[in-house]
Amino acid sequence: MARDLAPEVERLLQFRDPNIRKKAALCSIRIIKKVPDLAENFINPAASLLKEKHHGVLITGVQLCTDLCKVSSEALEYFRKKCTDGLVKTLRDIANSPYAPEYDIAGITDPFLHIRLLRLLRVLGQGDADASDSMNDILAQDVLIANIVATKTESNKNAGNAILYECVETIMSIEDNGGLRVLAINILGRFLSNRDNNIRYVALNMLTKAMTVEAQAVQRHRATILECVKDSDASIRKRALELVYLLVNETNVKPLTKELIDYLEVSDQDFKGDLTAKICSIVERFSPEKIWYIDQMLKVLSEAGNFVKDDVWHALIVVISNASDLHGYTVRALYRALQTSTEQETLVRVAVWCIGEYGDMLVNNVGMLDIEDPITVTESDAVDAVEVAIKRHTSDLTTKSMALIALLKLSSRFPSCSERIREIIVQNKGSLVLELQQRSIEFNSILQKHQNIRSALVERMPVLDEATFSGRRAGSLPAAASTSTGTPHKLPNGIAKPAAAPIADLLDLSSDDAPAPSSSGGDFLQDLLGVDLSPASAPAGTSQPPKAGTDVLLDLLSIGTSPPAQSSSSMSDILSSSQDNKAPLNNLNGLTSLSSLSPTTTSPMMDLLDGFGPSPQKHEENGPTYPSVVAYESSSLRMTFNFSKQPGNPQTTLIQATFTNLSPNAYNDFLFQAAVPKFLQLHLDPASSNTLPASGNGSITQTLKVTNSQHGKRLSY
Amino acid sequence: MVTLKEIKIQFVLLISRQGKVRLTKWYSPYSQKERTKVIRELSGVILTRGPKLCNFVEWRGYKVVYKRYASLYFCMCIDQDDNELEILEIIHHFVEILDRYFGSVCELDLIFNFHKAYYILDELLIAGELQESSKKTVARLIAAQDSLVETAKEQASSISNIIAQATK
Numbered sequence: 001m002a003r004d005l006a007p008e009v010e011r012l013l014q015f016r017d018p019n020i021r022k023k024a025a026l027c028s029i030r031i032i033k034k035v036p037d038l039a040e041n042f043i044n045p046a047a048s049l050l051k052e053k054h055h056g057v058l059i060t061g062v063q064l065c066t067d068l069c070k071v072s073s074e075a076l077e078y079f080r081k082k083c084t085d086g087l088v089k090t091l092r093d094i095a096n097s098p099y100a101p102e103y104d105i106a107g108i109t110d111p112f113l114h115i116r117l118l119r120l121l122r123v124l125g126q127g128d129a130d131a132s133d134s135m136n137d138i139l140a141q142d143v144l145i146a147n148i149v150a151t152k153t154e155s156n157k158n159a160g161n162a163i164l165y166e167c168v169e170t171i172m173s174i175e176d177n178g179g180l181r182v183l184a185i186n187i188l189g190r191f192l193s194n195r196d197n198n199i200r201y202v203a204l205n206m207l208t209k210a211m212t213v214e215a216q217a218v219q220r221h222r223a224t225i226l227e228c229v230k231d232s233d234a235s236i237r238k239r240a241l242e243l244v245y246l247l248v249n250e251t252n253v254k255p256l257t258k259e260l261i262d263y264l265e266v267s268d269q270d271f272k273g274d275l276t277a278k279i280c281s282i283v284e285r286f287s288p289e290k291i292w293y294i295d296q297m298l299k300v301l302s303e304a305g306n307f308v309k310d311d312v313w314h315a316l317i318v319v320i321s322n323a324s325d326l327h328g329y330t331v332r333a334l335y336r337a338l339q340t341s342t343e344q345e346t347l348v349r350v351a352v353w354c355i356g357e358y359g360d361m362l363v364n365n366v367g368m369l370d371i372e373d374p375i376t377v378t379e380s381d382a383v384d385a386v387e388v389a390i391k392r393h394t395s396d397l398t399t400k401s402m403a404l405i406a407l408l409k410l411s412s413r414f415p416s417c418s419e420r421i422r423e424i425i426v427q428n429k430g431s432l433v434l435e436l437q438q439r440s441i442e443f444n445s446i447l448q449k450h451q452n453i454r455s456a457l458v459e460r461m462p463v464l465d466e467a468t469f470s471g472r473r474a475g476s477l478p479a480a481a482s483t484s485t486g487t488p489h490k491l492p493n494g495i496a497k498p499a500a501a502p503i504a505d506l507l508d509l510s511s512d513d514a515p516a517p518s519s520s521g522g523d524f525l526q527d528l529l530g531v532d533l534s535p536a537s538a539p540a541g542t543s544q545p546p547k548a549g550t551d552v553l554l555d556l557l558s559i560g561t562s563p564p565a566q567s568s569s570s571m572s573d574i575l576s577s578s579q580d581n582k583a584p585l586n587n588l589n590g591l592t593s594l595s596s597l598s599p600t601t602t603s604p605m606m607d608l609l610d611g612f613g614p615s616p617q618k619h620e621e622n623g624p625t626y627p628s629v630v631a632y633e634s635s636s637l638r639m640t641f642n643f644s645k646q647p648g649n650p651q652t653t654l655i656q657a658t659f660t661n662l663s664p665n666a667y668n669d670f671l672f673q674a675a676v677p678k679f680l681q682l683h684l685d686p687a688s689s690n691t692l693p694a695s696g697n698g699s700i701t702q703t704l705k706v707t708n709s710q711h712g713k714r715l716s717y
Numbered sequence: 718m719v720t721l722k723e724i725k726i727q728f729v730l731l732i733s734r735q736g737k738v739r740l741t742k743w744y745s746p747y748s749q750k751e752r753t754k755v756i757r758e759l760s761g762v763i764l765t766r767g768p769k770l771c772n773f774v775e776w777r778g779y780k781v782v783y784k785r786y787a788s789l790y791f792c793m794c795i796d797q798d799d800n801e802l803e804i805l806e807i808i809h810h811f812v813e814i815l816d817r818y819f820g821s822v823c824e825l826d827l828i829f830n831f832h833k834a835y836y837i838l839d840e841l842l843i844a845g846e847l848q849e850s851s852k853k854t855v856a857r858l859i860a861a862q863d864s865l866v867e868t869a870k871e872q873a874s875s876i877s878n879i880i881a882q883a884t885k
Contacts, residue, residue: 019858026844056849063846102851105806112810112850115803158809162802169800197771202801233770 002034006041013045018054025049025060029067039072043079050083050090055103055113058090062116069123080124087124088138091117095142111159118142118166125174132174143167143183158198161191165202172210185210185217192224197233204228204239211246222247226259230267237271245278253286257296264303276300276307284315290323294330298347302337305344313346317353321461328361330354332375335362338385348389349399355382356406357460359413379414386410387424400436404428408443412457422447636663655704660696667692672702681707726804726845727779727794728755729838731827734788736760739827740834744845763790773801784808788824811841814855836862 009031012024028046032039046068049061065083068075094109094117103110121139125132143164164187171184188210191203204225207218225247228240248256260279267275279300287293297316301308320330334351341347355362359382389395390403404425411421425447428440446457628642642656661667670692676682683705692700728747731740738756747755762774763783774781776794782804783792791808795801812822814837819826827834840855842848849855 022848023843026846026848029846030844055851056854059850060846060848102853105810110850111806112803112847115800158802159806162800162806165802166800197769198773198802198805201771201773205801232767235771235773235775238775 002031003038006031006035006038010041010045013042013049018052018057021049021052022054022056022060025057025064028064032068032071036071039068039075042068043072043075046075047079047083050086055110059113059116062087062113062120066116066120066123069120076123079120080128084121084124084134087117087121088135091121091142092138095138105159108159108163111163114163115166118163118170122170122173125170127175129175135170135174136180139167139171139180140183143171143180143187157196161199161202165191165206168206169209172206172213181214182217185214189221189224192221192228197231197236200228200231201233201236201239204236204243208239208243208246211243218243219247219252222252222256226256229260230263234268234271238274241274241278245282248282248286250286250288253282253288254292257282261296261299261303264300272304273307276304277309280308280312284312290319291326291329293319294323294326294333298333298337301344301347301350302341303344305341305347308346313350316350320350320354321357327354327358331358331362332377335377335382335385336375338389343394345394345396345399348392348395349402352386352389352399352403352406355386356402356409359406359410363414379410379417380420383407383410383414383417383421383424390424390428397433397435400428400433401439404436404439404443408446411447418447631657634662636661638662651709652705652707655706657702657704659692659700659702661692661694661699662696664694666694670700672700674704676706679709681709683707725795725799726842727796729842730756730759730790730792730794731834732756732760732763732790732792733824734764734790736764739789739824740831740838742835742838742842744842759792760790763792772805782808786812789827807841807847810850810852811838814841814852817852817856818859833859 005027009024009027012020013028015021015024025046028042032042042064046061046064049057050065052058052061065075065079069079091114094114097109100109103113105111108114121135125135168184168187171180188203188206191199192207194200194203207221207225211218222244225240225243228236229244231237231240244256244260257279260275260282264272264275264279280297283293283296283300287296294316297312301313301316320327323330331354334347334354337347338351359379362377362382363379386403386406390400390407395403407421407424411418414421422444425440425443428436429444431437431440446453450457628640630638631641632639638660640658640660642658644654644656646652646654657672659670659672668691670687670690672684672687674682674684685703685705687700687702689700692698725744727743727745729740729742729744730738732738738760741752741756743752759774759776759781762776763781766774768785772782772784774783778797779794780797780799780801781792781794782801783790784805785791791812793804793808795804815822815827815834818833818837819830837855837859840849840858
């Protein structure tokens with residue numbers, strides 16, 4: 001329709017009656033916005049409108065030209081060349097015109113037209129030195145006149161200020177020598193100290209825009225702007241805060257942050273959210289040193305912890321874990337903060353995490369800094385703090401779960417409190433929340449039955465990888481939302497949490513790539529991952545009675561105390577290497593075809609789900625010769641499978657497994673086990689030996705006979 | 718396709734202090750549902766603001782400029798980059814024209830003669846743009862409209878008189 005009507009509207013732009021002309025001009029604006037191709041048809045008629053005397057037509061004509069310039073560069077060029085001088089003259093006429101009662105508002109002739117002219121000049125002058133040059137004089141003059149009007153008239157300064165405001169904006173955007181800009185910034189400075197809130201608001205608004213061109217000049221007004229953050233008016237506060245956020249740089253971050261944090265204590269509840277987010281972001285971006293970062297974050301947490309977003313305190317924990325020399329300092333500071341403000345959920349979480357991790361440093365005053373006041377915290381005090389967190393009725397599930405883990409960790413750090421910790425954990429056995437109930441039952445059994453592995457289980461977390469975390473944070477914001485430990489879909493894995501839960505909370509294990517940790521605590525994380533990858537594993541495991549007399553829990557977890565000498569050797573396996581000397585029966589992959597497990601001393605149990613699973617099926621279809629497959633290889637063990645079939649018995653596949661020990665230590669009592677789905681039958685022949693010499697100096701062979709009861713029936717698997 | 722951002726004034730609202738809507742004018746497409754939502758939201762924000770605070774509220778990426786005259790709040794929603802002070806001046810301009818037309822305008826005038834208020838607004842703003850800066854011109858145009866209405870009424874009544882007489 002715009003296309004059909006365009007010629008008609010164009011004709012009406014020259015109509016006799018000014019009322020029709022101005023409406024036609026506004027109609028043209030809509031048309032060119034809808035169909036920018038038509039813009040060129042309107043350039044000439046629009047230019048002729050600029051010569052009008054009738055103000056209504058002139059206003060709409062100027063408006064039309066401005067919009068034409070925005071949609072078409074051709075129009076912009078044309079107006080720049082042909083009309084700039086004319087416009088400057090019109091503006092001068094208006095600015096200097098004697099009193100005109102019809103258009104007069106508070107001593108200014110037609111401010112609306114005035115403002116629109118300025119706006120069009122701004123569009124024309126932007127990025128064009130010549131045009132900008134020709135309007136310099138009139139702008140300077142205009143500012144002066146408007147200035148006089150705005151200061152002179154008592155009753156209504158608004159019109160004058162509106163023009164001043166528009167002038168400043170034009171000066172800021174045209175190509176210009178410094179002189180006018182200084183003038184403009186000065187006007188804004190005066191605006192800023194004005195008593196009228198409206199004026200202050202627009203000044204802040206304008207200064208925000210001016211930051212890109214005159215950052216240095218804006219910095220001078222920092223103190224006033226900071227005052228505006230504390231204004232009673234929400235709109236002004238918001239603007240000012242945004243401006244302050246832009247003002248911060250490396251040199252002024254400390255005083256500015258201090259001001260903002262001080263203000264955080266007294267600010268309105270509904271402003272705290274914004275303020276907190278901005279402070280956190282400033283602190284993260286510009287923090288000169290870690291101790292300062294931690295200090296400021298602690299202050300924010302204790303003032304407005306409830307407004308701190310999850311990813312922010314996750315980031316804090318990552319930083320804390322990386323600052324190994326500040327662990328002691330941080331945990332003591334957190335402990336102190338926890339004594340005073342217990343209402344702030346996130347503070348409690350971070351504190352509980354740190355106490356769990358670095359509880360021993362809290363008690364022994366390890367890593368004391370000079371600036372600290374010494375405090376004496378006994379072991380039971382530390383446990384008290386965590387107990388308070390767990391018992392507080394306002395604590396939510398995440399906090400309580402974190403507290404439980406912290407308790408478990410403390411139980412090994414402070415053996416003397418172990419019994420008391422067990423009591424606290426036992427109290428939660430009756431929790432109505434499944435997650436808590438489950439955790440406490442598991443932890444209780446760890447405390448009671450598995451003393452020997454406990455210390456390894458609750459070892460300190462490996463240093464969290466900052467780069468990975470920030471990458472993850474940038475990449476998957478939605479994924480971060482699922483970090484809560486209580487989400488139902490993760491419940492099957494709840495069993496796996498004792499050691500890994502804090503890191504799971506932190507790093508969001510629900511996605512399946514995780515950084516490969518480097519210290520020994522990390523393999524729990526890997527184990528967890530292995531479990532995580534096959535969600536059905538937990539039910540499969542629980543339905544199966546423990547073989548080999550081992551606890552289901554441990555098997556599932558594949559957590560074992562690994563002999564220290566070997567603990568690093570198999571670490572490289574990213575999938576799920578576990579080292580059990582307790583004969584784990586695994587069956588993580590009950591769902592797929594073949595799994596093998598290797599108990600005794602080391603021998604990584606592998607996740608054959610991915611690498612090897614389909615192969616037995618494949619060779620059944622392929623014919624009589626089969627290449628041998630390296631079923632598993634790590635730095636410590638290689639396992640090769642050779643396949644063959646007996647002629648006349650296509651259902652049965654013979655697999656000859658060859659094991660080679662690549663590690664420097666000999667394996668004794670080596671035992672290979674395998675499990676198959678129901679439609680397969682497995683027969684394991686005895687192995688050639690149960691001792692595997694070190695460094696590849698020999699191998700064990702073992703024959704497996706797999707019979708497929710459904711041979712030929714299921715081709716698609 | 719006109720995106721909402723490109724229109725200067727998005728809408729004009731007149732809300733009484735009790736939150737009753739006295740006049741609405743939408744310059745960009747809002748569904749009926751959105752309109753009620755917008756009105757509810759904005760009246761909640763604006764009516765609760767104190768008298769000394771500034772006249773601008775940031776809302777959904779736009780700015781709402783409002784001004785209170787007696788018991789009525791005049792609100793206009795504009796783009797982030799527009800000149801707020803100018804919009805205040807436009808509001809004031811509108812009020813002055815209303816005042817001149819009704820002779821010291823009050824809320825009741827706008828309730829009973831709401832159509833006139835719409836006519837006046839239409840002469841001042843069209844398609845979200847200011848079209849006339851002269852109060853006199855607007856007043857003259859409205860007067861011309863009124864006289865048109867008068868003559869139409871007279872004609873109608875004379876015709877009905879004729880019909881009435883003819884049917885007697």
